Amino acid sequence: MSSSIRSCQLYRSNNADATGDSVIEALQRQRQHQRRQEEEDDEEEKSAADGAVDDDDDDDDKDIETAATGTGNEKNTVLSSDPSSKRQQGYTWWWTIFFILALIVIVLSVSIGVVYFKEKDISTVTSNTEDMHAPLPFESLDEYYNHVLSIVRRSPSNVTNIRRWTDPTEPQYNALQFLVYQDTLGNPPLYRIDATEVEQRLAVLIMYFATGGPIFWTTKDWIQAGVHECDWNFVECSQVPIASGPSDDNNTTEITTQFVVIELNLEHLSLAYSLPTEPFAWLSQLEVLDVSHNRLQGTIPWTLWTLTHLESLYLERNDLEGQLPTSLSHLSHLIHLNVDDNRLTGPLPLYLPGQGDGTYNDADKTMATSTTTTTTTIQTTLRSFIGAMNQFTGSIPNTWWPQSHYNNNNGNTPTTATVTTATTSPTTDYAMDLLNLGYNLLTGTLPSELGLWTKLRSLTLTLNGGMNGTVPTELGQLTNLQRLTLAHNTFTGTFPFDYxxxxxxxxxxxxxxxxxxxxxPASALIRNTPGATGPPHHHSNPWKMIALSMHSNKFSGTLPTELGLVSSLKLVQISANQFSGTIPTAYLEDGWENVETFWLYQNSKLTGTVPCQRSQQNPTTTTTTTSSTTTSTAAATILDFRSDCISNPFLKCDCCKQCH
Structure with a gap:
């Protein structure tokens, strides 16, 4: 570098009078010559990094100074640096700026892409689950919790005991926690925003937790987080129209559809504890509630009256206690009611479901009724009522039966009257076809109005002990009756066999x-030929009677031969009466091909010998021959044949199985 400076000074002293342009050109040529010498002399500098060479070039540019001298006192002029170096420095700055701008563009592009695809993904999930998996419109689950709790607070008074919703020992608390903090963990999460959907899911969850679902149920995984309750086992739903609010023009009401629970079939699942009172107000569309064959305790919830669409209520085979709620008479659509085999007590309700003539009082849980008898009796919608094997007391209320006469007991009793004949019954078309109140502690009599229940198929009042009075002949109007069971009571008087x-x-x-x-009477056993005239009960229909049990009464007289024509009989119990005469041979030789039980004992006035041709020891075979086939049918043997066959009996029976 010092040799370069010296050369430059020598050149300047020898050419002091040269112009400025000549000086610059000379300096450029001198610089190129020196660079070639440095490259040839110094091999190490040739292998150095390009950056080091550039630094030496910059130093050379700074050391070279050019000036032009004039005559007299002219100032020295410092020469500018190399123009090619300036262009090179400008190019470097432009590349740096370009690189920075490119980097900024890349970062912005990546950020925009991430946001775009994330929003696209969220919108896809929302569109696929818009029916029930709506995106959470709250900032936190706690805010969602408060939203659900606000729906509970706005519900009817029978479900708004807020303490139960915040007490960890209560089923309401567990139901709320499951809905808010378990349902929202699914993929996609399940949120309930609409009040009716929140109430329905809470109702089903409360039923599960209140009856020991996590502990006792045989199906412990019944509830499934994130799955609609209509997809759970034992739950049936229906899509019903729901009013969602006024339309845009406020002139009509918008109607949407919603899946609602219409059946809860929870029988044989080991339900325990007691039925909750809260959820039923939230299941107003429920049609079937079956909790039979479980281990439920406590009382029947009075809030069942809120199930205004309920058609079938099955509570049998549990340990329920208390009285049958009078509020059930508010269920105007109830068809089947079964409370068999519980520990229910007290009197029967004054009105059957759908029959109450008053309004239900929510405050004291009673049915307000009129103080005077109405001139018409409200017909019940109930078709079957099974209340056997409980501890019901008192008599069957007269308000159950259709009223065949009217008397409000107002004013003086008239001394004379004009009697007119009614052409039609004041009440018709009663739907009841099955009434079973056996094995209770009932008393009272059977009213004649019972004969107006023309659709009745089965009447069972067995083992009440205290029912008394006569059996009304009006029962002969029950042309659909298949079963009449009045055993183990204290009925008296003449039984209306003819009817x-x-x-x-x-x-x-x-x-x-x-x-x-x-x-x-033999007349009660007549079957006329087709087209015959006479009383309505004289018809040609084949016998369907399977069982005739009339033992342990005071019946007397001879046994009619016509009874042997009832070939459909399988059980005949006429023991412990006062029948006289002999046993007709038509019973055991010519008829009764299907009888398996025959009780004759303790009829001290019966004499003779019992025909034993149909006994187990002497079975018979009937052969029927047609033009093409021969059929042999063995008559059924009598498996339970009882008579007085010891201690010199009046009636001798060598083939009886038990002797009395």
Missing amino acids: IMPLPQLMWLTISTNQLEGTI
Whole structure:
């Protein structure tokens, strides 16, 4: 570098009078010559980094100074640096700026892409689950919790005991926690925003937790987080129209559809504890509630009356106690009610479901009724009521039956009256077809109005002990009756065989262990030929009677031969009465091909010998021959044949199985 400076100074001293342009050109040529010498002399500098060479070039540019001298006192002029170096420095700055701008563009592009695809993904999830998996419109689950709790607070008074919703020992608390903090963990999460959807899911969850679902149920995984309750086992739903609010023009109401629970079939699942009172107000569309064959305790919830669409209520085979709620009479659509085999007590409700003539009082949980008898009786919608094997007391309320006469007991009793004949019954078309109140502690009599229940198929009042009075002849109007069971009571008087026995559909007649009297008239066993005239019960329909149990009464007279024509009989129990005469041979030789049980004992006035041709020891075979086939049918043997066959009996029976 010093040799370069010296050369430059020598050149300047020798050419002091040269112009400025000549000096610059000379300096450029001198610089190029020196660079070639440095490259040839110094091999190490040739292998150095390009950056080091550039630094030396910059130093050379700074050391070279050019000046032009004039005559006299002219100033020295410092020469500018090399123009090619300036262009090179400008190019470097432009590349740096370009690189920075490119980097900024890349970062912005990546950021915009991430945001775009994320929003696209969210919108896809939302569109696929818009029916029930709406995006959470709250900032936190706690805010969602408060939203659900606000719906609970706005509900009817029977479900707004907020303490239960915040107490960890209560089923309401567990239901709320599951809805808010478990349902929202699914993929996609399940949120309930609409009030009716929140209430329905809470109702089903409360039923599960209140009856020991996590502990006792045989199906412990019944509830499934994030899955609609209509997709759970034992739950049936229906899509129903729901009013969602006014339309845009406010002139009409917007109607949408929603899946609502219509059946809860929870039988045989080992439900325990007691039924909750809260959820039923939230299941207003429920049609079937079946919790039978479980281990439920406590009382029947009075809030069941809120199930205004309920058609079937099955509570049998549990340990329920207390009275049958009077509020059930508010259920105007109830068809089937079964509370069999519980520990229910107290009197029967004054009105059957759908029959109450007053309004339900939510405050004191009673049905307000009129103080005077109405001139019409409200017909019940109930078709079957099974309340057997409980501890019901008192009599069957008269308000259950259709009223065939009217008397409000107002004013003076008239001394004379004009009697007119009614052409039609004041109440018709009662739907009841099954009433079973056996094995209770009931008392009272059977009213004649019972005969107006013309659709009745089965009446069972067995083993009440205290029911008394006579059996009304109006039961002969029940042309659809298949089963009449009045055993183990204290009914008295003459039994109306002439009205009951000819009923065309009758299969079971059980009147044993009473104090009934009378004879079995042959006229009650007549079956006329087709087209014959006479009383309505004289018809040509084949016999359907399977069981005739009338033991332990005071029946007397001879046994009619026509009874042997009832070939459908399988059970005949006429023991412990006062029948006289002999046993007709038509019973055991010519008829009764299907009888398997025959009780004759303790009839001290019966004499003779029991025909034993149909006994187990002497089975018979009937052969039927047609033009093409021969069929042999063995008559059924009598498996339970009982008579007085010891200690010199009046009635001798060598083939009886048990002797009395």
